[in-house]
Amino acid sequence: MALAAAKGLSVILGTPTESCPPWLWRNVPDVVATDEFHRIHGGRGRYCYNNRRLQSQIAQLVGHRTQRYGKDARIIGWPIDNELRGTPCFCEQCRQDFRDWLKARYGSLKALNDAWGTVFWSQPYSAWDEMDLPSADQLTTSTSQILDHLRFASDSVVRHLERQAQIIRRYSEGQFIGHNSMGAYPWVDLQDLVHHVDFMGWDTYPAVDSDNFEACFSHDLIRGLKEVPYWLLEQKNGYFNGGTYNLAIEPGIVRLWAYQDLGRGANGVVFYRWRSNRFNVEQNRNGILRHDGSPRRAYDEIQQLSRELARIGDALGPTRVIASVGLIFSYDQVWAQKARQQYPPRRTRLGFIGTNFMQATPPSAKTATAKELSRTSGSGTSAIW
Numbered sequence: 001m002a003l004a005a006a007k008g009l010s011v012i013l014g015t016p017t018e019s020c021p022p023w024l025w026r027n028v029p030d031v032v033a034t035d036e037f038h039r040i041h042g043g044r045g046r047y048c049y050n051n052r053r054l055q056s057q058i059a060q061l062v063g064h065r066t067q068r069y070g071k072d073a074r075i076i077g078w079p080i081d082n083e084l085r086g087t088p089c090f091c092e093q094c095r096q097d098f099r100d101w102l103k104a105r106y107g108s109l110k111a112l113n114d115a116w117g118t119v120f121w122s123q124p125y126s127a128w129d130e131m132d133l134p135s136a137d138q139l140t141t142s143t144s145q146i147l148d149h150l151r152f153a154s155d156s157v158v159r160h161l162e163r164q165a166q167i168i169r170r171y172s173e174g175q176f177i178g179h180n181s182m183g184a185y186p187w188v189d190l191q192d193l194v195h196h197v198d199f200m201g202w203d204t205y206p207a208v209d210s211d212n213f214e215a216c217f218s219h220d221l222i223r224g225l226k227e228v229p230y231w232l233l234e235q236k237n238g239y240f241n242g243g244t245y246n247l248a249i250e251p252g253i254v255r256l257w258a259y260q261d262l263g264r265g266a267n268g269v270v271f272y273r274w275r276s277n278r279f280n281v282e283q284n285r286n287g288i289l290r291h292d293g294s295p296r297r298a299y300d301e302i303q304q305l306s307r308e309l310a311r312i313g314d315a316l317g318p319t320r321v322i323a324s325v326g327l328i329f330s331y332d333q334v335w336a337q338k339a340r341q342q343y344p345p346r347r348t349r350l351g352f353i354g355t356n357f358m359q360a361t362p363p364s365a366k367t368a369t370a371k372e373l374s375r376t377s378g379s380g381t382s383a384i385w
């Protein structure tokens, strides 16, 4: 931070709560989320956010850090955690908390039974301790139970952020609180989360050969969350090993993406990362500098961008995007669609059947059209579906 300050740079300091150190897992094994088969399901950010000992450890960590840096003028803000994701957990603590969450939501079992329509498929609950999580060992899962569990899981993540925000507010002065989300990632309700931060951010890694709609949709979603400009807290600046194939970045694309960010309503673009990682994970992603510290082409592009923004930034800053079309985005609707998937999506099933059919068919066979099928139907020679 002293080096950044010496160079005239302000610092945003994240709370380091996404990655679990080995000693914590060893001392508190149940910080790791439990999956629907009651197996522990680890991974970065895959915690049980309702685990009380995890909550206590995080409160201590964030408390110490913000007591030390909360009034440090070199630091302008705190992004909380990193790319928070929905982590439905099926542990005993979550079972208890889910029951309490339902009691608060519905007030009585009768109200819950009425709202869920549990009379269908013999589901009426007669005691709160009959209420379970929609785990794999249930005889019958209820659509409304799955939907409420997704709501509860999102709530658990948002409360995790809220607890940290409260600690930071207690100890900091003149520093903003934000979060770098994953844009249109659907399993955390950002319309709820946004109430606990001063501004929203998101991390963008656009595909070079995409039609760009995913990035633009995320921009529009984030812009609509809060009536203040947002930031890109991670902007891709080169090759990224996140797909089945990864194309090189053509000259000018990094600058183009940054202008797209600004054109869609962002007021800040931070590139991930400064220097390519020399160890452990993410070594194959480009930094602005190569692994040996020498500048890549993106260095010059970003420098050009910085010079341009120094000239026009003051004029650009107060501008606003005027949308000509309004889109309604409802997390409840997305989750309800997920919850009502009683059977695997039809397209997947047909795809599976189609794959087997193609593998079992001699190479000389060609794909039949609907007209051809109608001609051969009943002949006993071309039964396909």
Ligand SMILES: [Zn+2]
Residues within 6 Å of the ligand: 033, 034, 048, 049, 050, 051, 089, 090, 091, 092, 093, 094
């Ligand atoms: Zn849990």
